[in-house]
Amino acid sequence: MKNCTLLNILLAGLLLAGSGPDAHATENWEWSGFASFGGGQINRDQLKFIDYDDDWSFNSDSVAGLHTQGDITEHWSLTAQVVAQGYHWDDTGDFHPELDWLFLSHALSPGLRLRLGRMRSPHYLFSETLEVGYSYPWVRPPVEVYTFFMSPFSNFDGIDLTWNTELGDADLDIQALAGTMDGEFLGLDIEVEPVAGANITLRQGEWLLRYGILLHRTDLTNASSQAAADAFNQLAAIDPQFEEVANSFEADNAWYQYHALGGQWDHGNWTLLGEAFEVIGPDEGFSTNASGWYLSWQYHFARLAPYIATGHYKNTLNEDQIQLLEDSFITYPPGSLGPAVDALRYGTIDAFRNFYSEQYSWTLGVRYELLANTSLKCEVQYFDFVGGSTGHMIPEPGAPRPDDAILTSFIVDVVF
Amino acid sequence: MLRRGALITTLLLLLSPLASADIAIITHPDNPVTKLNQKEVQKIFLGRLRMYPESELETQAVDLPAEDPLFLRFYDTIARMNAAKIKRYRAYYLFSGKGRLPLIEPDEKHVMTRVASDPSAIGYVDASLVTDQVRVVFVLK
Numbered sequence: 001m002k003n004c005t006l007l008n009i010l011l012a013g014l015l016l017a018g019s020g021p022d023a024h025a026t027e028n029w030e031w032s033g034f035a036s037f038g039g040g041q042i043n044r045d046q047l048k049f050i051d052y053d054d055d056w057s058f059n060s061d062s063v064a065g066l067h068t069q070g071d072i073t074e075h076w077s078l079t080a081q082v083v084a085q086g087y088h089w090d091d092t093g094d095f096h097p098e099l100d101w102l103f104l105s106h107a108l109s110p111g112l113r114l115r116l117g118r119m120r121s122p123h124y125l126f127s128e129t130l131e132v133g134y135s136y137p138w139v140r141p142p143v144e145v146y147t148f149f150m151s152p153f154s155n156f157d158g159i160d161l162t163w164n165t166e167l168g169d170a171d172l173d174i175q176a177l178a179g180t181m182d183g184e185f186l187g188l189d190i191e192v193e194p195v196a197g198a199n200i201t202l203r204q205g206e207w208l209l210r211y212g213i214l215l216h217r218t219d220l221t222n223a224s225s226q227a228a229a230d231a232f233n234q235l236a237a238i239d240p241q242f243e244e245v246a247n248s249f250e251a252d253n254a255w256y257q258y259h260a261l262g263g264q265w266d267h268g269n270w271t272l273l274g275e276a277f278e279v280i281g282p283d284e285g286f287s288t289n290a291s292g293w294y295l296s297w298q299y300h301f302a303r304l305a306p307y308i309a310t311g312h313y314k315n316t317l318n319e320d321q322i323q324l325l326e327d328s329f330i331t332y333p334p335g336s337l338g339p340a341v342d343a344l345r346y347g348t349i350d351a352f353r354n355f356y357s358e359q360y361s362w363t364l365g366v367r368y369e370l371l372a373n374t375s376l377k378c379e380v381q382y383f384d385f386v387g388g389s390t391g392h393m394i395p396e397p398g399a400p401r402p403d404d405a406i407l408t409s410f411i412v413d414v415v416f
Numbered sequence: 417m418l419r420r421g422a423l424i425t426t427l428l429l430l431l432s433p434l435a436s437a438d439i440a441i442i443t444h445p446d447n448p449v450t451k452l453n454q455k456e457v458q459k460i461f462l463g464r465l466r467m468y469p470e471s472e473l474e475t476q477a478v479d480l481p482a483e484d485p486l487f488l489r490f491y492d493t494i495a496r497m498n499a500a501k502i503k504r505y506r507a508y509y510l511f512s513g514k515g516r517l518p519l520i521e522p523d524e525k526h527v528m529t530r531v532a533s534d535p536s537a538i539g540y541v542d543a544s545l546v547t548d549q550v551r552v553v554f555v556l557k
Contacts, residue, residue, distance in 0.1 A: 030516060030517075032510060032511075034507070034511060065511075067510065067511060069515075069516055074474075075472075075474070077516075079513055081511070081513070101513050103513065105513075105515075107466045107467055107474060109467065110465050110466065110467040110468065110469055110470075110471075111464075111465065111466075113466065115513070119513060120512070120513065126508075128511075128512035128513065129507070129508050129511045129512045131511075132507060132508070132511040134504070134507045135504060135507045135508040135511060135512075136508075164459070164464045164465070166455075171459075171464065173464075205496075266501075300500070369500065372482065372503065373503070415507045415511075
């Protein structure tokens with residue numbers, strides 16, 4: 001489905017371009033690429049972060065990508081990028097190649113550009129280069145903002161318009177986009193149609209400020225919870241309130257808002273970076289409300305750049321439904337509707353609560369420029385879990401939940 | 417001690433015109449743009465201006481290798497960026513699909529040859545190397 005949309009967009013673009021590849025194309029193709037090899041280990045057993053656990057492993061942050069761009073007519077160019085990641089959240093297998101970018105680009109005027117095709121979704125400052133470790137200071141961008149639940153939304157198929165202009169002395173970039181996205185995450189099937197939004201970036205001297213808003217109209221289904229949803233639908237005959245619980249396992253054309261604010265201050269030898277986001281879910285159905293922020297400071301010596309970072313992340317799921325189920329035990333005390341219904345109610349409260357996650361983290365790391373195009377980064381990240389959750393780490397089923405954990409990781413990033 | 421200080425100052429003053437020679441921003445003589453300002457030069461070399469102002473001609477920036485002293489002076493002057501910052505900025509720019517990077521020529525002579533033969537090219541060289549095969553659109557002091 002997604003590939004059909006992409007193909008249609010590209011064909012429309014080629015028609016707009018007015019002609020196929022010409023002689024321009026043969027001499028103008030440029031190839032480049034990037035690769036990262038990383039490893040890590042957690043100081044706790046029965047706990048995972050990406051694919052890291054208490055043994056050293058090397059797939060979670062490792063990635064390789066190939067990028068090409070070339071002119072196909074005087075004003076139209078084509079860009080493609082294929083990326084193979086060491087770990088996927090959608091079970092497509094290790095180092096399975098995926099099309100990250102495939103778009104036609106057209107310069108409409110000196111500062112205005114149109115792109116059509118598949119592009120990276122510009123949620124945050126580094127969303128578009130998430131896989132290019134060389135482009136950011138850390139082993140991986142702070143997980144408090146670059147959360148894993150955003151992985152189904154890495155790319156969109158559609159159209160975007162970028163306007164580079166000026167506001168007083170400052171450079172102003174405005175990007176507007178619309179398209180569709182789909183993906184899987186931990187058993188959830190997610191389709192977004194449409195995604196639409198804009199972001200504004202203001203640069204002046206040492207400063208950069210960015211605000212972005214994206215609206216997702218989302219269909220979300222979860223095959224494993226279908227039986228529970230059906231059971232609550234049957235219970236709706238006893239009390240219509242249970243229908244609300246049945247609906248909360250899924251999202252149907254529900255609008256989610258993704259707000260992001262970011263800033264960077266490059267002053268002499270140091271860089272201060274910070275971002276914050278908030279996801280506002282609908283009041284009905286599957287409702288997630290997430291927010292997070294990070295602050296990072298890095299000092300640049302000649303080849304060595306130590307950094308510290310801290311952040312906070314919180315995500316709650318279906319809070320209203322948890323309350324509704326708890327209240328249902330007052331109206332229908334345990335035993336009054338039978339043991340199966342009690343198990344369903346308790347089980348659902350537990351399942352929704354399991355999605356709650358909150359953490360603080362502190363990171364201490366260093367980047368070292370090995371070669372002109374190669375950097376080595378090593379970092380230690382301390383996770384402080386809040387409220388009995390394990391934040392961004394996932395415990396094995398039935399395993400105890402520790403209050404904290406330390407992740408030690410390194411990465412070698414190359415661009416060529 | 418004072419005299420030695422004065423001598424060094426005099427020497428530095430004598431040497432300064434050489435040590436900080438002007439940088440000429442050059443284009444092909446057929447390029448419709450005859451003048452640029454520093455902001456426009458910065459935007460072209462950082463990939464934020466994809467066509468020459470008030471024209472339909474796309475820009476083709478021609479760069480020197482990052483080790484070249486003129487490269488360092490050029491980016492320090494127009495954008496206050498050192499070689500490492502430029503490298504990180506370009507990795508971000510390229511792989512975030514914003515556009516293509518400048519062509520790199522091995523030295524200023526090759527920059528002159530490239531700009532003299534390509535109407536869309538724009539480069540920078542020491543002002544003393546400029547010939548009538550190219551047009552100077554801006555001078556960085």
